[in-house]
Amino acid sequence: MQSIHRKRDISDMIDFQQYTFPSGLRLVHVSDKSMVAHFGVVFGTGSRDELPKEHGIAHFIEHMLFKGTTNRKPYHILSRMEDVGGEIDAYTTKEMIVIASSFPKQYFSRAVELVSDITFNSTFPAKEIQKEKEVVFEEINMYKDSPSEFIYDVFDSLLYGDHPMGKNILGTPESISKFDETSLKNFWARQVIPLNTIVCSAGDIPFKKVVALVEKSFCDFKNISSPVKREKPETAPIFAKSVKKNTHQAHCIMGTSAFDVKSKYRVPLKILTNLLGGPGMNSRLNLSLREKYGLVYQVDAYYYPFSDSGNFGVYFGTDSNSVDRCKELVYKEISKLADCKLGTMQLHNAKRQVKGQIILGSENHSSLMLSTAKSVLMFDKIWTIEEILSDVDSVTDSLLLETANRLFENRQLSTLLFY
Incomplete structure (x- = not known):
């Protein structure tokens, strides 16, 4: 154990607890008395961390995390939490990729193991990559058909210009069509490291149990690389x-x-x-x-x-x-x-x-x-x-x-x- 921190909130009903593993991976736990528990991972990488040829790859990987691991086929990933009435989802922003699951608290260990599996053991199979490209193409088209949403991306592109902050999160059909297993694995290996990853949980689960389960499932997460330095964007003149x-x-x-x-x-x-x-x-x-x-x-x-x-x-x-x-x-x-x-x-x-x-x-x-x-x-x-x-x-x-x-x-x- 490297460090544990604990804070009790104003309501006196919620505890915030934090633990840092030797690898630098950090865990935060929100303790409450609910019958529902939550577990997730926040990765400190997003669309702004993509290389020019990778436009849209962070979001595409978020999709592909549910498309098969060395231990599970896509259906078994989707069913693992839903079979017990829970749910699991993910989303991508300019600076983060987030996986989160909610479920009855007795299935906490199931959620930890599943999230660990898709984090470390995703295989990005070629057949699933081709199918998911079509799914994302439709997501892009759906977004373009909603001008009240699409306008935000276009405004960002004008504000930030060619900087990665100005590029939309989804990518383009042209950039996505070039993705393959190697490009996905390269981005994931380069960007996902313990020092910019936060494991998080909430629920009526003893903190020692949370630490033990995370340590067991994330113990192989030992990439000692430092986060890639970001280039601060310059914004355009008034337009x-x-x-x-x-x-x-x-x-x-x-x-x-x-x-x-x-x-x-x-x-x-x-x-x-x-x-x-x-x-x-x-x-x-x-x-x-x-x-x-x-x-x-x-x-x-x-x-x-x-x-x-x-x-x-x-x-x-x-x-x-x-x-x-x-x-x-x-x-x-x-x-x-x-x-x-x-x-x-x-x-x-x-x-x-x-x-x-x-x-x-x-x-x-x-x-x-x-x-x-x-x-x-x-x-x-x-x-x-x-x-x-x-x-x-x-x-x-x-x-x-x-x-x-x-x-x-x-x-x-x-x-x-x-x-």
Whole structure:
């Protein structure tokens, strides 16, 4: 044993525990009293870590992890957890690949063994590769048929240019068609190492048992390589681009580069983004564009912080004749945030809403498990819910104003329009 850390959360019902194995592999466990348990692995590699010829390979491997190991055929992988009423899934982001399973807690050892098997023993059979290429081609086509989703990828490509951060996660038919067993194994061997992998679990399972099971199943994970160094992206100058799509509705993103995950402005911008266009119907943009003027059905603000960069944007869908008016209203709300401090009650309400959302979200223990693992991966630290709420409380009106002015320095955003 190298190290064990333990934290008890504000609710006094959840324990956060951490263990580091000699290989550098880290384990985090969220202890609770539920009949349901969760197990997963967060790999610190994603689409931005692909070489030019590998565009889409991280996501493709995520699919192929379920297509056969030295011990199991695809059907047996899919059935292993589903036969007991559980589930297993995976997803890929620009900086991570995640595998996660949820199940009745008595099947915890089954989940650990299965996730270990697909992590270390996937064979990437040629026949399955060819079939899965067709599946991913259809996934790409489905995505392109949804302009309200596809526009985000196109905006990123304009914002980051040729940098890997600007490439979509799915890849292209041209790049995917070149993948084979060797290329998949090369990427997996190069990128998946103990030092950038977090094993995570949640449930009413004794921590010593969790450690023992993970140690047994992941003991051969001894790649001593260091994570590949990433190149920080440069973002494009302000741009305005329109693309003819012949859709019934115009789709627009107004956005800019933003702060990375370790920036002092990350939490303030989370608060501002929620205030401006968060999920609540009382967000400023929803109250203006939808409730007051009836111009949109959907308007959202988003902020995605990454390890060395970030992006912020506002999305709305509206009639083509209303695009300019919607842009004016977005700029109006942004200018308010950058020109004036929030009042005492406005600040209190903005922070209270964010804290409430955090507390509600913590009830989903699968999500809590994964967010804790990602915290350890990015910061090498577990933040309890109490500490996260304290970070929100510490934000001042002056820091919010400073954040808004750093982000909206010239009161101008890049725009992409599908019409």
